[in-house]
Amino acid sequence: MMRLAHLLDGLRCSCCGACDVLWLDPVRGIVECHECGQKATVIVDGLGPADLLDPLGAWDGDR
Ligand SMILES: [Zn+2]
Numbered sequence: 001m002m003r004l005a006h007l008l009d010g011l012r013c014s015c016c017g018a019c020d021v022l023w024l025d026p027v028r029g030i031v032e033c034h035e036c037g038q039k040a041t042v043i044v045d046g047l048g049p050a051d052l053l054d055p056l057g058a059w060d061g062d063r
Pocket of ligand 1: 014015017033034035036
């Protein structure tokens with residue numbers, strides 16, 4: 001099955017600082033950095049691009 005990942009153009013990885021390396025996978029609800037391998041979990045609906053840059057675990061115990 002094809003993976004419907006989208007390149008998050010113009011965004012910067014909050015972990016390694018590289019630009020244009022973040023891919024959004026809406027099926028699994030993650031953003032992955034192809035530069036450093038950092039993954040971030042996201043809730044796709046209703047969030048803007050800035051909300052996609054938090055590293056994995058950023059929301060633990062926060063809500
Ligand atoms: Zn990175």
